[in-house]
Amino acid sequence: MRRSLLLRRLMATTLPAAVLLGSVSSTAIAEPVLGQNVSTYGLPGGIDTPTAEMFPDGTLGASVSYSDYGRRTNVVFQAMPRLTTVLRYSRVEGIPDYNSPDHIYDRSFDLRFKFLDEDPEGWRPAVAVGLQDFLGTGVYSGEYIVATKNLTPRIRASAGLGWGTLAGKPRTIDSTDTGGKPTVENWFSGSPKPFGSISWQTTESLSLVAEYSNDEYVARYDNGNHIRTFQEGGKAPDSNFNLAAYYKFGENYEVGLYTIGGNTVGAQFSFALNPRQAPYPSGLEKAPAPVRPRPAPSADPEGWSGQWAQDPTAQPAIQKVLGDALAEEGQVLEAMALSSNRAEVRIRNQRYIQQAEAIGRTARLMTRALPPSVETLVITSSADGVPTSSVTLRRSDVERLENTEAGQIASAAALGDAQPRPADLVYSEGMYPRFRWRISPYLDLGLFDPEEPLRYEVGAEARINYELMPGLIFSGTLRQRAFGDMEQRGPGIPASLNNGQRGDHYTPEEYEADPSLETTPEGVPRVRSDTRMYTGNTSPTIPELTLAWYARPSEQIYTRVTAGLLERAYGGVSAEALWKPVNSPLAFGAEINRVRKRDFDVLFDFRDYEVTTGFVSAYYEFAEGFTAQLDVGKYLAGDKGATVSLTREFANGWQVGAFATKTDLSDEEFGEGSFDKGITLSIPVSWATGTPSRDRASTTIRSLSRDGGSRVQVDGRLYDKVRDTHSVKLYEGWGRFWR
């Protein structure tokens, strides 16, 4: 049942043909309420006011908007066709805090949900509801309901009701609060005011927008004693009318100029990428080798008879040739089992994002390299020496179905758990031990430091990777910093110990001299908040040095043991087990780590803090590429709790996710933000360049480095290693089998 569902999904066309036909479709305004312009808040909208528009599903974009009132940097993700999410990092002018007398840096998060679609024929508009800056009370906190309607194909009007900032009545911010939690009781409170906008698409590239907005650009703070009001940018807008012109260029870029009232001018730049619209949708990798049909039995009686299998030199010779051909395709032939009618190859895909493409290319090469009597082709995918799944094909199906739609070979193929140890498996010559090394520059970025939002460090690193035998891997990294402004620094001095003054930090010397400082006044061990102590080393450092052993004790269970310097701040032993049948969307895992905090020189010394952390995890793969993960256990600071993560992954490898961790630490013990949460992003390099590669650009944007809900970062966690080759992901990308 499960499999036919997957097959149906694989063959379904959920994508409007307009995407494929983009370059030839005649009208630019093909879909009724897709966002035309990006507002200063980073969502589809007018200028400051929202609309009920959405981006195409899966769009990931960013924008920077700049005016006297501040600078907003927004990252937007259309998480679902009806749900837009935005993460914003703003510099707001005119509000003093402990870091600066005239501006603050503030993070905020928005959601917009469209619950009613426009009726293009009738009168019904699209209607959406939105929450602006809703995690804690912030400068931009407000809510809205808005309707958008196309009046003509080029003119679109929106009108709505706004609360909070959108009504010019900003909520009072409690500056003693740790923030970071939804303040549901405030939502849609106070009296709302109407807002509206009209946008006119004058040409394909240029659009003009006028709006009526109630935003007063005022922030109110309550420090427990009295309420203070600040005028952002030092001046109020002198009118409610704002105007803008937006100009689109290229496929994905837009620049805009706008006015806020009559006395402030702003500019913005935005771009939006859609994972479905790659520059080279099929990739630029070379054509695969054509399938070679077998000669008639009369033309090669010996090959068909299977007698060749008696020749002990046959397999090594074939394995060598097939291995060389696969190497050209970016695959490693780890091992092979060959009999007169069956061949199993174990391949390690090092090039293609879609495992199906690697498997398809391997099948093609097998038809070219194997004697005719071999009818059963088993292609086993390996993750660094551990077999993770097997696709079994009949050679006659491969011959028959070349150049047909991929769904046909999917129906003919069988996906199963790989046999852990086939009896006649022969490792390729020179496969083990396998030594690889690389020396390259590195760039480390530090985000969201309120004194300097972007810090960096540049240097050189050497990596080694030595596979002693299948699954046993010794690896390490050595780094030498060259330059950068990520200096060593102690954690912030708690205001309670500093006469109520915030924003000061311990010097590295002070911090190292007094071991009692490694625990916060609330009694929480500093497991991450002193992370800057590990940066800025001018001498060589060893971020990682580990021996890892991956194994597969039974068909559906995978294990890992990693020992050594696990990450920059912790060393020790980590053990993990994962249950994941190949055709199951559900998986369970358990992990236990015994670790000790490393010394700040990032070499071989350790500090006194030692802890055992452990988790049980459940993973589930939903439809449309959504994966959910729940971890329950004990974290680095000894706190107990749970992490929920939700990731959306597109078949081309884009991953966008969010996570939140809540432990038994109180909000006060945790500190600013109340609990740990963040966003993860990962984009395959091949998406942008078209060149096949498994390299990824990944990042995690999270709250400040806090001590609660922190985990040891061990490389090679099993779920991510195994999943690429299992049913859900494999079938998602099966369309590339014949690519």
Added chain:
Amino acid sequence: MNMARNTAIAATLLAMLSACGNDTGDGASGAAIDVLLKTATDAAISRSAAKTEAPKAPPKSPQEAAAEALRVNPAPLIQVGFEGLGRTQIMAMTGQNGGQRTYMTPSEEALIMRGGMLVGTRGLGNDLSVAEPQTEALIRAGRTGTAQRVMRYYSGDGKERPLQFTCTVGAGPKPGVTIESCEGHDTSFQNSYMTQGGQIAVSRQWVGPALGYVTVQTLRP
């Protein structure tokens, strides 16, 4: 890169490519293992030969390139003009599976043809995965009629996406030319085929929205 020079490189490289990567009927009939090895080695060689550095050659016209390719390369050859990419290349057959032939350029971009009908492309960035023209019988028979044509593309998200067209087949304005006019998804295109003795000798066929048309001329069937 100028087109003529490209073609020259193509021709030179093709000579090498097909010299090593082609099917050979004359098999060394030794021990079973020799035959096996030869078969197997082909798989590897057809990929590496194309990488050899091309000797510098003066630019050639498409006609000269075709003549040279015919002289040095014994394999079936086609000359293909990629209108969307603005280049003309000679492609040599590197594999045949039933009626389907895979033709490749030296840089291993491929066109898959079935009796002169385009059924797929590989390595061009906006590839056609597979075409399923139900009009094929009409075109080959030179009859008039209407049929469906499904074109499947690799989309940016790793899937195969079909576009369906309704096509009318009929005689063109010139004698011997059959026209296939297709419509669907707010777009339309026209394929023309010139058949000689049941074979499609010359054709102009639509690959897809991004690649546009290719003209395919058989140099050696």
